[in-house]
Amino acid sequence: MTTAYWCIFIFMWFPLLTILVGKIAAGNMVESNHDPRAYLESKVGFSKRMYNAHFNAIEMFAPFAAAVIIAQLVGALPQSTIDNIAIAFLVSRVIYALAYGMDWALFRTIIWFVGLILISCLFILPLF
Numbered sequence: 001m002t003t004a005y006w007c008i009f010i011f012m013w014f015p016l017l018t019i020l021v022g023k024i025a026a027g028n029m030v031e032s033n034h035d036p037r038a039y040l041e042s043k044v045g046f047s048k049r050m051y052n053a054h055f056n057a058i059e060m061f062a063p064f065a066a067a068v069i070i071a072q073l074v075g076a077l078p079q080s081t082i083d084n085i086a087i088a089f090l091v092s093r094v095i096y097a098l099a100y101g102m103d104w105a106l107f108r109t110i111i112w113f114v115g116l117i118l119i120s121c122l123f124i125l126p127l128f
Contacts, residue, residue, distance in 0.1 A: 007086035022050030053100040067122035076126035
């Protein structure tokens with residue numbers, strides 16, 4: 001299995017990590033587990049932002065996975081390029097979640113675009 005495929009596997013678990021951090025920050029894990037969405041939606045601050053980062057990670061999973069799989073199927077890029085882009089995307093998502101949690105809104109937005117550009121590179125670079 002390629003490094004890029006492992007990156008898909010790792011990123012598949014990323015929403016769980018962000019929601020876990022949000023739930024821990026919100027406190028009262030037992031109460032919050034009865035209706036976690038309503039519980040975290042009622043929160044403010046760090047825990048709510050991590051809850052939002054959770055949904056963003058879910059939203060970005062499909063485009064990332066599709067881009068990696070398609071880039072590998074097309075075969076026009078060296079495997080090392082695909083692997084490096086996938087790793088860079090994972091790093092961008094970790095930075096994005098940290099920026100979201102810390103409420104660095106502008107920086108978070110910039111990093112989100114970096115991730116989108118990395119996904120786009122997997123589609124566009126094989127054309128050249």
